[in-house]
Amino acid sequence: MSVINQPIRLGMVGGGQGAFIGAVHRIASRMDGQYQLVAGALSSNPDRARASGEELGFEPDRIYTDFNEMAEQEANRPDGIEVVAIVTPNHMHFAPVKAFLEAGIHVICDKPLTATLEEAQALAQIKPVNNARFLLTHNYTGYPMIRLAREMVAAGKIGKIRLVQVEYLQDWLAEDVSNKQADWRTDPARSGAGGAIGDIGTHAYNLLRFVTDLIPAQISAELDNFVPGRKLDDNAQMMLRFEGGAKGMLWASQVATGCENDLSIRIYGDKGGLEWSQKDCNSLWFTELDQPRQQLRRGGPAPIDFEWPIRVPPGHPEGYLEAFANLYQDFARILYGEQGYTVVPGMSDGLEGLIFIQAAIRSSQNNGIWQDLNILEEPFTSF
Amino acid sequence: MSVINQPIRLGMVGGGQGAFIGAVHRIASRMDGQYQLVAGALSSNPDRARASGEELGFEPDRIYTDFNEMAEQEANRPDGIEVVAIVTPNHMHFAPVKAFLEAGIHVICDKPLTATLEEAQALAQIKPVNNARFLLTHNYTGYPMIRLAREMVAAGKIGKIRLVQVEYLQDWLAEDVSNKQADWRTDPARSGAGGAIGDIGTHAYNLLRFVTDLIPAQISAELDNFVPGRKLDDNAQMMLRFEGGAKGMLWASQVATGCENDLSIRIYGDKGGLEWSQKDCNSLWFTELDQPRQQLRRGGPAPIDFEWPIRVPPGHPEGYLEAFANLYQDFARILYGEQGYTVVPGMSDGLEGLIFIQAAIRSSQNNGIWQDLNILEEPFTSF
Amino acid sequence: MSVINQPIRLGMVGGGQGAFIGAVHRIASRMDGQYQLVAGALSSNPDRARASGEELGFEPDRIYTDFNEMAEQEANRPDGIEVVAIVTPNHMHFAPVKAFLEAGIHVICDKPLTATLEEAQALAQIKPVNNARFLLTHNYTGYPMIRLAREMVAAGKIGKIRLVQVEYLQDWLAEDVSNKQADWRTDPARSGAGGAIGDIGTHAYNLLRFVTDLIPAQISAELDNFVPGRKLDDNAQMMLRFEGGAKGMLWASQVATGCENDLSIRIYGDKGGLEWSQKDCNSLWFTELDQPRQQLRRGGPAPIDFEWPIRVPPGHPEGYLEAFANLYQDFARILYGEQGYTVVPGMSDGLEGLIFIQAAIRSSQNNGIWQDLNILEEPFTSF
Amino acid sequence: MSVINQPIRLGMVGGGQGAFIGAVHRIASRMDGQYQLVAGALSSNPDRARASGEELGFEPDRIYTDFNEMAEQEANRPDGIEVVAIVTPNHMHFAPVKAFLEAGIHVICDKPLTATLEEAQALAQIKPVNNARFLLTHNYTGYPMIRLAREMVAAGKIGKIRLVQVEYLQDWLAEDVSNKQADWRTDPARSGAGGAIGDIGTHAYNLLRFVTDLIPAQISAELDNFVPGRKLDDNAQMMLRFEGGAKGMLWASQVATGCENDLSIRIYGDKGGLEWSQKDCNSLWFTELDQPRQQLRRGGPAPIDFEWPIRVPPGHPEGYLEAFANLYQDFARILYGEQGYTVVPGMSDGLEGLIFIQAAIRSSQNNGIWQDLNILEEPFTSF
Structure with a gap:
């Protein structure tokens, strides 16, 4: 807690009135009192930028409409921001990330890293x-039970992994809807070449990578857009082959009626199994061979030494915002x-996400041919 | 209930002392008092056949060691059996099924129909x-909630199906075990060319077919044997393409530590979704677009007219044996x-199961190439 | 299984066409092939008795309309019944139980033992x-997980018991319904002085006694009939004091809308806790102090040596009928x-049930005054 | 959100380093950016007060060791605090609440209101x-599903209430533990006359009151301290009678091994039922007579018009801290x-809580005699 007395000065690009993920970042930044949001280019529309900035209490001269100007001016102020959060649509990640990193300002960027692989590589x-430094908010890695799962896998509690199944199911695009969120996410110009595969498939992929540390070698994917007129995939299913022989399946859907944000992962090794679902995010199921199933609980007794990243004791549920705030x-x-816990998603994870999206699209376009991923970077170490 | 006063005379081939599925068939045959087990070739070992037959109270001259002899003699007795249950290992299905059908005796046969596609075609x-007549005991079709699901799909309650996911996860072969059950199921000579894909994958496939009535056009499969020295697959994963554009995934595993017989199915259409798991076999989850999730319960209020195939009222759980007995x-x-309900698995479903196994093996052997299924027969009508 | 070759000859009193519990007893008697139902006084109405008996295949001279005649004749036949099942409404238990026991015929009787305490004492x-011998079908004691719970308590796995909470919630009488089942159960003349307290409260009480072996010393009860015009209680709530200092609560309701037959029990001792619910009857939750929660599963690994009373392996759900059949x-x-397992409910448990009903009614009629139970008999040993 | 640009100046009494509920209040105050914590008497120990205040970034002259001094000085500063949060142990509520209200500073106070009924009345x-104004943080009233439940009851969705069952089960005091939290909560001098009944029983009672608006007329209670040497009750069970004829049960335990903070409520009326549990705090089960069970979900479709007090969409779990922040x-x-939603717990709810504690203790001390509550005040309207 020693960091609160001098909160980190934070800026934001995107996230004006009506935005979803911008509001989430703000709550995450506030929760532990470690950040103070003082400046922003919240919108490229001057009126909206001003109204949003005033609502957040920014000084007038720190309400920007141009992120380049913001980067330059804030870098030169003695009280300039130390960190910026980039919460624009995907196609607007590249330029501001570049501008702030080159201005010497730390960056927190929402996922996916960019709209195209080329931008990510650049x-x-x-x-x-x-x-x-650079943080990519693959926020599900912030769940305490997910971190426990990662540590348990690393400690060999389930042995050598044989199987991984991960899925992220939603239903909000089951019909042809139109609203601020749906519009940009179903528009290739703003979202990139991937629909469900980019928006939630990358989360599922990242979660799998974070928990298992397995290296995906190849994927065979099917992408579909079930809603007539939709330009991007709203369902992605695939099989995965990992280095070392493990196999897996991944399913991301925006048309699975009855599902909200049903992210789950199951991992089976030669000594045990682990199962987690966001629906019951405070539990992690652990079974050792020939032993009863155990429901491990956030903050409760664990089979390994583990420093719980939590704020309230067991039985008082923590959720999505707390996990998000853990990354902050x-x-x-x-x-x-x-x-502290420094195994957070960074630049290489962002690049890998784009490699994953491109490989999935290519496989799907080529009748599901197995596509090499060629993951080279070391993931989960902040840039 | 009008059938009890003259129970159907039943015989059995296989199912001697120590057998699993033979005991299940006997319980299923007894539950409603409609069958009386009076004869059997319970084992090819004469001593074991005799001991098993005596335990079941057979007359001495109705304890056989040769099913051909049994078929011939029972067909000629005035009090001969009317139906025979074939509960031998897979490679011992073909000959007795043929013998009894040709002797004019009705046959109930455990799945899969045969060990090879050639036998099934014959x-x-x-x-x-x-x-x-011929009944194949794909017993999961006997669950009341599964039958309700089928009727709801047929009635259009979830609209046009887009996605199906089905899985059957066990862990009993996670290690290199040896016992009566494991030995024949992991032996290609007795089990056929499929391991998990034949033993439980066919159940998953059949369930999918029963509930959705979708026609699978192609599959792309990966089969693995994770336990060293094992000759047959202990894990099978695949993607499916259906006629009409629906997509699906199927996963059958015998090495998923922590899973018992975790069979589940999820179906998403353009108007709603259905979810069922054997873990909670008395519930069926139903969600219509923009409506709350409903937990439909066995015997409770349902969204369509439905004659419940049940024995006890809601809240008194029925299970596997009751579902099995429903087929009897x-x-x-x-x-x-x-x-009554006559949509039961028959000969064509058995043949289709073997087509499915062969296509999965071929796809897996050819780097997951999409394999046509060419399903031609009309399923779910008893032979 | 050595008992099947000579099935026990079984008769039945009550349970004619349309009856619920009679049908359950018949299924339970058939499941393992150990009984053969050959005679019955299924109804006092001659036409209904005959039709019901013929449906079940009885010889004409073994279709009775008078249980006294049945007891006498069957006792004198060389092939007479060895056991009789009494499945009449509560007020019709006393006379036939007496008649058959005095005719030297074993009795299986549905609960509660009688309609009045005086009859039970007699x-x-x-x-x-x-x-x-005499068996009272408090059938929930037949659940495998309940028997495991009893054995675990006896083995000290949860230490000295401090707290017990048991409840049995239904909603089928939430409105003023009229049908064969509802009519006699809400009629004091046929059901006795207790409504919910007798019909399901005794089950809850018996379950508590079976699992814990605690001796209830006093109860303080509130009985209500919420549906206008109803003569018997449709809701019973109470607190319990046990010898040795443990405390408890019991709740039985027929007006809890949304509940089916939601029987559950929770027990907390100074070393651990146990929780079971009929909704998930194949699981038993076990937590030791400072250890993770364990979901014990029917047929799976258990913390004590335990001979599972089961028919099918883990993951293939067993339910109410299998538990009932375990008593048979x-x-x-x-x-x-x-x-074998001989700790089954008997005469003393039946008597205790009536003591419990009377004490609950007296307490409720006297503003909830603590009422002594004075349990003297040794329970759970068949008469 | 228009309140953020001028955050409310907040102070705190209690909640120094190592405190639990103080940290929770701080997070709740930060989450939506509406408060800024600027002053505090965080401890009566000067060193600890200073260290805690510095950690939180207070100006040196706003780090107090005496809450009276703090009230006086802050009331006189132009930039003085507008609101103070009182998060001391129970026996230290009365004096600071009085001091700040009389200094014209709004008060947010943790529950229970005071350690004694006399203090509460004063x-x-x-x-x-x-x-x-005055807010009492009975924080469970902040859960979105609980607020929906209250609105549904008020709208008549379950008809006239017949039954309410509420429970709050923990296990952290199942043994004789000693730590900062346990010590004051088991000490009558600091906690008041109630143990579990005051610490968590009042939460359960308040939740019942909030959701149902039923007026409790009488209670019959049993309080126990199961751990040897403990001075306050660690288990409380009781029956309740409500005006209008409804009945209820309440159970609060700190020795229920395997339970964390298992708060749940069930309500059954003559038209339907509602069930909620903190374990799955984002769901509310709703059943109408003769209709399927519905799982209502936070932010999802609801049976009444309802303005959801939420921050993230369905499927992204919110928890305890978000509910707490809703009160702020x-x-x-x-x-x-x-x-906005102004039905928050206030002074009269605090007084009622103490009346409840006293009545429970009196009933328990008098062999469970029914004790009148004499609730007179109008609850859930901020002072």
């Missing part, structure tokens, strides 16, 4: 000024050079 | 004497020419 | 001829003098 | 200066005179 080549908290620790 | 050509009950009705 | 004084199976073993 | 007589948000709205 970003990965950037040399940040002043050792600016970790990033603050990294910036302060403090001890 | 059986499908048989002309049964005396219009003998249906078959009794068919034999008596009575009204 | 029955408990009977000296059965030929050492005839146990009784067969007792009659055969075989080894 | 507080209820206070005339706050400057119309200072509501209080901000009240202070700003804005529209």
Whole structure:
């Protein structure tokens, strides 16, 4: 808690009135008192930028409509922002990320990293000024039970992994809807070449990678757009082959009626199994061979030493916002050079996400042919 | 209930002491008092056949060691069996099924129909004497909630189907075990070319077919044997393409540690979704677009007219044995020419199961190439 | 299984066409092939008795309309029934139980034992001829997980019990319904002085007694009839004090809308806790102090040596009928003098049930005053 | 959201380093950016007060060790706090609440209101200066599904209520533990005369009151302390009689091994039923007579018009902290005179809680005699 007395000065690009993920980032930044949001280019529309900035209490001269100007001016202010959160639609990630890293300002960016693989590759080549750091908010890695799962896998509690199944099912695009959220996410110009595969498939893929540390070698994918007139996939299913022989399946859908944000992962090794679902995010099921199923609970007894990243004791549910805030908290620790959980998603994870999207699209376009992923980077180490 | 006063005379091939599925068939046959087990070739070992037969109270001259002899003699007795249950290992299905059908005795056969596609094709050509009927015990079709699901799909309650996911996960072969059950199921000579794909994958496939009535056009499959030294697959995963554009995934595993017989199915259409799991076999989840999730319960209020195939009221759980017994009950009705639920698995479903196994193996052996299924027969009508 | 070759000859009193519990007893008697139903006084209405008996295949001279005549004649036949099942409404238990026990015929009787405490006391004084045995079908004691729970408690796995909560919630009488089942159960003349307290409260009480072996010392009860015009209680709630200091609560309701037959029990001791619900009857939750929650599963790994009373392996759900059949199976073993589970509900449990009903009614009529139970008999040993 | 640009200046009494509920209040106050914590008497120990205050970034002259001094000085500063949060142990509520209300500063106070009924009655007589308002953080009333339940009951969706069952089960005091939290909660001098009944029983009672609006007329209670040497009750069970004829049960336990903070409520009326559990706090089960069970979900379709008090869409779980923050948000709205949900717990609810505690203790001390509650005040309207 020693970081609160001097909150980190935070800026934001995107996230004006009516935005979803911008509001989430703001709550996450506030929860532990470690950040203070003081500046923003919340919209490219001047009126909306001003109204949004005033609502958040920014000084007038720190309400921007141009992120380049913001990066330049904030970098030169003695009280300038130390970190910026980029919460624009996917196609508007590349330019501001580049601008702020090159201005020596740390960046927190929503996923996916960019709209295209080429942009991601370009970003990965950037040399940040002043050792600016980068966090990609693959927020599901912030769930305490997911982190416990990762540590248990690493500690060998389920042995050598044989099988992984991960899925992320929604139903909000089961019909031809039109609203602020749906519009950009179903528009290739703003979302990139992937629909469900980019919006939620990358989350599922990242979760799988985070928990298992398996290296995906190849995927065979089917992408569909079931709603007439839709330009991007609203359902993605695939099989995966991992280095070392493990196999897997991944399913991302926006048309699974009755599902909300049903993200789940199941992992089976030669000594045990682990199962987690966001529906009951405070539990992790663990079964060792020939032993009863155990329902591990957030903050409760665990089969390994584990420092719980939690705020309230067992039985008082924590959820999505707390998990999201854990990434903000970790990033603050990294910036302060403090001890803490530093295995957070970074630039290489973002690049890998785009590789994944492209491979899935290519496989689907080629009748499901197995597509190499060629993952080279070291993931989960902040840039 | 009008059938009890003259129970159907039943015989059995296989199912001697220590057998699993033979005992299940006996319980299913007894539950509603419609069958009386009076004869059997319970084992090819004479001592075991005798001991098993005596335990079941057979007359000495109705304890056989040779099913051909049994078929011949029982067909000629005035009090001979009317129906025979074939509960031998897979490679021992073909010959007795043929013998009894050609002796004019109705046959109830455990799945899969045969060990090879060739045998299945040959059986499908048989002309049964005396219009003998045939039931294949794909028993999960006997669950009341599964039958309700089928009727709801047929009634258009979830609209046009887009997605189906079905899985059957076990863990009993996660290690290299040896026992009566494991030995024949992991032996290609007795089980056929499929391991998990034949033993439980066919159940998953059959369930999918029963509930949706979708026609699978192609599959792309991966079969693995994770336990060293095992000759047959212990894990099968695949993607499916259906006629009309629906897509699906199927997963059958015997190495998913923590899973018992976790069979489940999820179906999403353009108007709603249905979800069922054997873990909670008395519930069926139903969601219509923009409506709350409903937990339909066995015997409770349903969204369509439905004659519940149940024995006890809601809240008193029925399970696997009752579902199994429903098939025996249906078959009794068919034999008596009575009204009732007659959409039961038959010869064509058995043949289709072997087509499915062969296509999965071929796809897996050819790097997951999409394999046509060429399903031609009309399923779910007793032979 | 050695008992099947000579099935026990079974008769039935009550349970004619349209009856619920009679049909359940018949299924339970058939399941393991140990009984053969050959005679019955299924109804006092001659036409209905005949039609029901013919449907079940009885010989004409074994279709009775008078249970006294049945007891006398069957006792004198060389092939007479060995056991009779009494499945009449509560007020019709006393006379036939007495008649058959005094005719030297074993009795299986549905609960509650009688309609009044006086009748129960009178029955408990009977000296059965030929050492005839008596089974009361408090069927929930037949659930495998419930038996495991009892054995675990006895083995000290949860330490000294502090708290017990048991409830049995239904909603089928939430409105003023009229049908065969509802009519006699809400009629004091046929059901006795207790409504919900007798019909399901006794089940809850018996379950509590079976699992914990605690001796209830006093109860303080509130009985209500919420539906206008109803003569018997449709809701009963109470607090319990046990010898040794444990405390408890019991709730039985027929007006809890949304509940089917939601029987559950929770027990907390100074070393651990146990939780079971009929909704998920194949699981038993077990938590030791400072350890993760364990979901014990029917047939799976258990924390004590335990011989599972099951028919199919884990993951293939068993339910109400299998639990009921376990009592029939146990009784067969007792009659055969075989080894097996013989801790089944008997005469003293029936008497105790009536003591419980009377105490609850008296407490409720006296503003909830704590009422002594004075349980003296040794329970759970067949008469 | 228009309140963020001028955050409300907040102070805190209690909640220094190591405190649990103080940290929760701080997170709740930060979540929506509506409060800024600027002053505090975080501890009566000067060193601890200073260290805690510095950690939170307070100006040196706003770090107090005496709440009276704090009230006086802050009331006189132009930039003084507008609201204070009282998060001390129970016996330290009365004096600071009084001091701040009389200094014209709004008060947010943790529950229970005071340690004794006399203190509560005295507080209820206070005339706050400057119309200072009062919020009691019975935080479970902040759960969206609980608020929906209240609105549904009020709209008649379950008809006239017959039955209510509420329970709050923990296990953290199942053994004789000693730590900062346990010590004061099991000490009559700091906690008041109630143990479990005061700490969590009042939450259960308040939840019941909030959702049903039923007026409890009488209670019959049993309080126990199961752990040897413990001075306060660690288990409380009781029956309730409501005006109008409804009945209920309440159970609060700190020794229910395997339970974390298992708060749940079930309500059955003559038209339907509602069930909620904190374990699955994003769901509310609703059943209408003769209709399927519905799982209503936070943010999803609801049977009444309802303005969801939520931050993220369905399927992204919200939990305890979000519910707590809802009370802070509501209080901000009240202070700003804005529209919004203003049915929050206030002074009369606090007084009623103490009446409840005293009645429970008296009933328990008098062999469970029915004790009148004499609830007179109008609840759930902020002071």
